[in-house]
Amino acid sequence: MNRNISFRLKSCTNVRFASYNASSKSFQKRKQLETPTADIPYKIGSYASLKLPEEEKVSGLHRLVGQIDSFAQLKLVAPVRDALIKQIKQSTVLRSQNFISSTKKVKTEEEMNGLIIRPTPIQVETIKVVNSIRRTNRNELKVFTLAAETGSGKTWAYLAPLFHKLKTEELESGTRMEKSQIRSVVLVPTHELVYQVAEVVASVCKDLDLNAYRWDVDSNFKDFMGAYRNKIDVLVTTPAKLMSLEKYDDVGSLKSLLAGVKFCVIDEADTLMDKSWINDTHAVLKNMRSLKDVLFVSATIPSEFNKVTKKFFPDSIPITTPSLHRIPKAIEFRNINASVPPYKGSKIKALAQALYAIHSDGTELGYEKRVIVFCNEKKECIKISQRLETEFGHDVSCISSEDAVDVRRSKILPFLQYPQLLEKNQKQTMKVLVCTDLLARGLNFSGIRNVILYDVPKTSVDLVHRAGRTGRMNQGGRVFMIVTDKDNSHVKGLPTVVRYKRRLA
Numbered sequence: 001m002n003r004n005i006s007f008r009l010k011s012c013t014n015v016r017f018a019s020y021n022a023s024s025k026s027f028q029k030r031k032q033l034e035t036p037t038a039d040i041p042y043k044i045g046s047y048a049s050l051k052l053p054e055e056e057k058v059s060g061l062h063r064l065v066g067q068i069d070s071f072a073q074l075k076l077v078a079p080v081r082d083a084l085i086k087q088i089k090q091s092t093v094l095r096s097q098n099f100i101s102s103t104k105k106v107k108t109e110e111e112m113n114g115l116i117i118r119p120t121p122i123q124v125e126t127i128k129v130v131n132s133i134r135r136t137n138r139n140e141l142k143v144f145t146l147a148a149e150t151g152s153g154k155t156w157a158y159l160a161p162l163f164h165k166l167k168t169e170e171l172e173s174g175t176r177m178e179k180s181q182i183r184s185v186v187l188v189p190t191h192e193l194v195y196q197v198a199e200v201v202a203s204v205c206k207d208l209d210l211n212a213y214r215w216d217v218d219s220n221f222k223d224f225m226g227a228y229r230n231k232i233d234v235l236v237t238t239p240a241k242l243m244s245l246e247k248y249d250d251v252g253s254l255k256s257l258l259a260g261v262k263f264c265v266i267d268e269a270d271t272l273m274d275k276s277w278i279n280d281t282h283a284v285l286k287n288m289r290s291l292k293d294v295l296f297v298s299a300t301i302p303s304e305f306n307k308v309t310k311k312f313f314p315d316s317i318p319i320t321t322p323s324l325h326r327i328p329k330a331i332e333f334r335n336i337n338a339s340v341p342p343y344k345g346s347k348i349k350a351l352a353q354a355l356y357a358i359h360s361d362g363t364e365l366g367y368e369k370r371v372i373v374f375c376n377e378k379k380e381c382i383k384i385s386q387r388l389e390t391e392f393g394h395d396v397s398c399i400s401s402e403d404a405v406d407v408r409r410s411k412i413l414p415f416l417q418y419p420q421l422l423e424k425n426q427k428q429t430m431k432v433l434v435c436t437d438l439l440a441r442g443l444n445f446s447g448i449r450n451v452i453l454y455d456v457p458k459t460s461v462d463l464v465h466r467a468g469r470t471g472r473m474n475q476g477g478r479v480f481m482i483v484t485d486k487d488n489s490h491v492k493g494l495p496t497v498v499r500y501k502r503r504l505a
């Protein structure tokens with residue numbers, strides 16, 4: 001396994017670069033890289049260019065990050081701040097923590113008190129900007145585009161101001177709060193994310209005496225209307241599912257149902273605003289006539305997304321972190337060249353060898369290991385998982401959009417939960433999950449240490465999201481990318497090239 005230097009995925013605008021073989025002599029002559037050569041489009045798909053907002057628009061915010069290191073310094077009503085810290089403490093994986101079966105052991109009082117939770121850069125910036133007072137018109141619509149690296153705490157970056165505004169409005173209006181209404185909406189693209197975000201929202205709403213509701217494929221309309229009549233403070237759903245409410249007679253019009261929504265979050269926004277989703281997302285926003293805050297949230301700003309938000313919301317306020325578009329520092333990135341012996345071009349052999357090496361490398365001692373393998377195509381997933389199981393005897397699950405939602409949920413649960421502690425003298429076990437990009441977005445896998453990219457991702461956006469399933473919130477992690485001579489000349493250099501910011505001609 002040739003060690004490739006770990007790299008930081010900088011804002012690569014139009015990543016089109018000369019073809020060269022990283023290990024060949026020419027690569028040593030960095031000079032060739034200094035002067036952009038004739039562009040040879042990147043062979044595997046075209047690396048969508050990633051955009052950064054103009055530096056002057058965000059530099060003030062970046063300076064703020066160094067000055068604030070406690071939630072007490074941020075404008076949050078006390079109950080929201082306490083509920084936030086409590087939920088993060090409960091979900092933090094303690095190194096020393098002993099695990100009973102697959103559920104997480106409740107932390108002792110001392111462990112909870114020993115945990116210091118500081119705001120991450122994106123949380124400092126978002127809470128500061130979104131909670132700033134509207135000087136002129138109290139009801140003016142403000143649109144924000146939040147973008148920060150994977151695993152950097154974006155979920156709480158948008159939930160903190162959302163809960164702060166809900167509680168502040170309640171304190172101001174007292175008990176006169178109208179019943180039948182929805183006050184805020186969080187939109188995400190997949191059922192797994194609806195489930196994950198709704199779990200966090202529901203646990204916090206309990207502490208804040210608010211009502212959360214998850215409207216998803218397995219929800220029932222009668223139950224929804226009951227919750228609506230009793231006031232829904234935070235609704236978590238997908239755009240399509242929200243639009244589907246239109247077909248019910250009891251709803252009347254979506255405009256009336258969403259008349260009370262003042263705060264809307266579009267998470268994984270680069271997905272929800274791309275051509276296959278934008279109609280539903282836009283239709284939902286158009287039906288929210290009392291909107292005051294709209295937050296687009298993403299780990300990447302592809303140029304397409306940049307264009308769409310500029311077109312629809314030219315005055316949107318950018319909130320980004322200095323590490324945007326970078327693979328977290330804690331992640332080691334390595335290439336595995338399947339073209340060299342003994343694999344001789346067989347990627348499945350290279351994959352099996354990587355899994356064998358991970359299984360026996362002595363890391364994660366005492367815990368069951370879990371590895372996530374990403375492929376570009378669904379059919380590839382099924383083929384690979386069958387071969388890993390039959391030929392190499394792995395404990396492997398394969399997941400695809402064909403699976404029913406509850407089947408998908410049960411397959412990924414062992415990867416979302418804490419690592420299982422092995423019984424005394426129990427031999428090392430390892431679970432493998434083979435999937436496509438369906439799970440690459442936003443899923444907060446717990447303590448996953450190894451991700452293998454069986455195929456080279458077609459775009460830098462996919463690369464960022466897949467790699468970001470490990471190394472979350474400064475935890476360690478490794479990403480192995482299987483390459484072959486066919487793409488080797490480009491891909492072997494990928495980590496270097498994307499780290500090397502091509503000087504525009």
Ligand SMILES: Nc1ncnc2c1ncn2[C@@H]1O[C@H](COP(=O)(O)OP(=O)(O)OP(=O)(O)O)[C@@H](O)[C@H]1O
Pocket residue numbers: 087088091092117118119120123148149150151152153154155156298299441442443444468472473
């Ligand atoms: N201030 C904090 N301190 C410590 N841990 C935190 C903090 N904020 C969030 N976390 C934890 O970090 C993990 C990742 O958070 P989250 O899922 O919001 O990341 P993200 O930026 O949305 O990632 P992605 O881009 O993949 O969606 C979660 O387990 C969360 O509980």
